Amino acid sequence: MKVSVIKDILSANDEIALQNRQLLDKHGICVMNVMASPGGGKTSLILRTIDALRDRVRIAVVEGDIASTVDADRVAKKSVPVVQINTGGQCHLDAPMLRLALAKLPLADLDLVMIENVGNLICPVDFKLGENLNVMIASAPEGDDKPYKYPGIFIAVDAVVINKIDLLPYLRFDMPAFRKLILGMNPDVHIFEVSCETGQGTEDWAEWVAQQIQTKLK
Amino acid sequence: MKVSVIKDILSANDEIALQNRQLLDKHGICVMNVMASPGGGKTSLILRTIDALRDRVRIAVVEGDIASTVDADRVAKKSVPVVQINTGGQCHLDAPMLRLALAKLPLADLDLVMIENVGNLICPVDFKLGENLNVMIASAPEGDDKPYKYPGIFIAVDAVVINKIDLLPYLRFDMPAFRKLILGMNPDVHIFEVSCETGQGTEDWAEWVAQQIQTKLK
Numbered sequence: 001m002k003v004s005v006i007k008d009i010l011s012a013n014d015e016i017a018l019q020n021r022q023l024l025d026k027h028g029i030c031v032m033n034v035m036a037s038p039g040g041g042k043t044s045l046i047l048r049t050i051d052a053l054r055d056r057v058r059i060a061v062v063e064g065d066i067a068s069t070v071d072a073d074r075v076a077k078k079s080v081p082v083v084q085i086n087t088g089g090q091c092h093l094d095a096p097m098l099r100l101a102l103a104k105l106p107l108a109d110l111d112l113v114m115i116e117n118v119g120n121l122i123c124p125v126d127f128k129l130g131e132n133l134n135v136m137i138a139s140a141p142e143g144d145d146k147p148y149k150y151p152g153i154f155i156a157v158d159a160v161v162i163n164k165i166d167l168l169p170y171l172r173f174d175m176p177a178f179r180k181l182i183l184g185m186n187p188d189v190h191i192f193e194v195s196c197e198t199g200q201g202t203e204d205w206a207e208w209v210a211q212q213i214q215t216k217l218k
Numbered sequence: 219m220k221v222s223v224i225k226d227i228l229s230a231n232d233e234i235a236l237q238n239r240q241l242l243d244k245h246g247i248c249v250m251n252v253m254a255s256p257g258g259g260k261t262s263l264i265l266r267t268i269d270a271l272r273d274r275v276r277i278a279v280v281e282g283d284i285a286s287t288v289d290a291d292r293v294a295k296k297s298v299p300v301v302q303i304n305t306g307g308q309c310h311l312d313a314p315m316l317r318l319a320l321a322k323l324p325l326a327d328l329d330l331v332m333i334e335n336v337g338n339l340i341c342p343v344d345f346k347l348g349e350n351l352n353v354m355i356a357s358a359p360e361g362d363d364k365p366y367k368y369p370g371i372f373i374a375v376d377a378v379v380i381n382k383i384d385l386l387p388y389l390r391f392d393m394p395a396f397r398k399l400i401l402g403m404n405p406d407v408h409i410f411e412v413s414c415e416t417g418q419g420t421e422d423w424a425e426w427v428a429q430q431i432q433t434k435l436k
Binding site: 067143164 | 255256257258283284285286288289307309336337338339340341357359360361363364366367368369370382384385388
């Protein structure tokens, strides 16, 4: 008697993440999930990316926070479509939340959706949303030992953006050691050094994002 | 017919937290749960507190991290008892983890146990451990808008320690507005401004901890 084997069972979240992805692929939209600690600079990086790419890329933003619309209000001033998700206490976004947000965006008129996840280096990593790219921001003032303590996120991402490098003269932060540690854990990762405060390095970062949109979707 | 009403059902975690607390009370030990974002300065504050109080308070430390013993190694150099908990991915400590750690500490010879929770502003708030005091560190480089986005932790704590004030000259950070916002959410909270890097303000903080030990336990 033949035994039926069921493979690749998706969780409820993964199933909806796949549906999100199919919907986004249909519209030729690249989706980037931006993760970081609280205050790492997620909103600031998103704003810099909008400034750098808005003339050639049609952008929307999904803002995830436990509470408030502080970040969405900042994005809305850039006159790009933005949806705020308040998780009401939940420590990460999930695929059903993104599905609700996508329903409020003009998908036919977009090339890039940037998702600002909840400020947390741990939980967001475990929940697929339907994204093409996973990116984390490592804020220099947090110190150069974070990959030891939060290995999961450093391994999971396509790019690490080291932010607040304008503060490096006032910090004990060993950049070569930090880069080496990250690359040891994730040899294919792209690393950028930026200051969202001064703008330093953000053009190179935005160019990489533009290339990813081209490579993955066209 | 009389209806039986069962009140105050404790969750499994809360039940064990209560047992932890009873054990600690029996030994006259004050327990402080220290929470912060990744890189906020939890270990540095614990080290400063040890330096300030070690001549008059018998201290032990429980270190919580997803992975590594980096922080416990730093504490061990101070020659105080320290236990490292590796949560293996879990985003917070819970009461059963603390119970395991307490079993490895010389409880008869302690006045204060400082617990360094996992770096996360969200999940640790929901899990009682058996602590007397809840404390959070707000790192100045994270910005002055964090209470809007992570209200739960600012409301839950007995003290907010604003760390990295040595960097204030290089940041946009409105200290009076930040203090006012926190006090609006939590009028009884104690607020300290410190630099664990330079030591500024850490003596005042440690004095408050010493007072709490006296007030709550003697």
